[in-house]
Amino acid sequence: MSLIEQHDALLLDLDGTVWEGGRAIDGAVDFINSCGLPSVYVTNNASRAPEAVAEKLRGIGLKVETADVLTSAQAAVTLAGEHVPQGAKILVIGADSFRDLVTAAGYTVVASADDKPDAVLQGFDPSVDWAQLTEGALAIRQGAKYVASNLDSSLPTERGLAVGNGSLVAAIESATGVSPVSAGKPEPEMFGQAAKLVGAKRPLVVGDRLNTDIAGGNAAAMNTFHVLTGVSHEMELIEASKEYRPNFIGDSLSDMTRSAHELAPGAQGGFTARVDGHDVLVDNGDSTATSVQALRTVLEVVWSMGKAPRYIQPVSEKAESVIRGWS
Incomplete structure (x- = not known):
């Protein structure tokens, strides 16, 4: 029996797994469209709205609906609900689409620490600057709950690894001495949310980064499949500690048509x-x-x-x- 036949859904990372710099990785689109399993696209990138991510995926030929996308910004809004009441004031550091998600969830978005926000939500966006980081730091020092969409220190681009949300979070941590709770990978909650979207009981987490995709899937007690098309390569696998070790390893997504025994x-x-x-x-x-x-x-x-x-x-x-x- 093939690996794909042993699972009922794929929880797919994007960068390095499905595409690279917006370009589809060879064979990925044909495999996903023909594999016969529902797919949820789980991304730590909080700078794009789910609708925009779905549109971009359709642009490379994938059959995707907005409901098939789960971003770390969405996960952060859900996580915020565990710490602040409905209608609370939230200062958002990040993209306008992140603010839209917070508003749609019934919270009041504010832009200044002077508004006494109940929480600060931080997600990556190229527009994030000193002024936004400072407002967040001031609010956190006043007691606001601190929630980050994700803690990726770097962000893959066509030119190489750029500064990620985790590096920007580090600036606020340094200024306040407060570490955020994180919603995105490698936290297990995001994978649980993704599985619920399609009612999966035996999902397979698929990704290219050991410290986010694989660690998160393992923490969620799900099977993990690592592809060598992105960030983590052979030597990183060899040196990986237990929590970062995938159940299965392949050159590409299409290897999932092979037997589980062969891929382990x-x-x-x-x-x-x-x-x-x-x-x-x-x-x-x-x-x-x-x-x-x-x-x-x-x-x-x-x-x-x-x-x-x-x-x-x-x-x-x-x-x-x-x-x-x-x-």
Whole structure:
């Protein structure tokens, strides 16, 4: 039975998983449209309204409705409801679409600490500046509850990793000594909300970042599938602590048509791996074996070790040829 057949919904990350800089990752659109499972697009990006995210996904060819999108801004508004009463005053640091979500939820949006807000909600937007951060800091010092959409320190762009919401949150933390509660990945609540949207009982969390997508899915007690199309690559997987380790690993989304046994860490492709002191030696390998098969073989061994190995040492010519490209 394939991995996809063992689950009833996909909870999909966007950047590095479905698209990169707005461009569809090769094969992603065809796979998602034809996989036969409902998909929820779970994104830590709080700068776009759900409607805008859905429209952009349709623009690359995906069959998506607005209800299929869950942003960290939406999750933050839901989380705020656990800390402040209906109709409370909320100062929003972030995009206008974030303010619209807060208003639609029945809260009063304010722009100044002088308005004595009950909470400060912070999400990423390129327009966030010193003045907004200062109003937030002043309000928090006055006792406002502090909620962040997410704590990603960086944001993938076509030019590389840019400053993310977590880095902007750090400025307020430094000024106030107060850390926010966070709604987005890797917190488990966001994945629970996503599963409820489609009534999923056996969802599969799919992403490219170990410290957000995979950690969050694991924390939510859901199966996790890691794709090597984005941020976290082979060496990060090898060095990953337990909470960041996915159940399954693939080159791309289409690998989910393979069996769960093949996608889980374990010896395959004719490769062998063994511990030698502080190193792991990788030997053999069939002529048609792939890099990801070598990786799964190695992961079974290194994840059973007390700590990450010093080096991954290829022994055979085939092992050398595939490990050479690991990063």
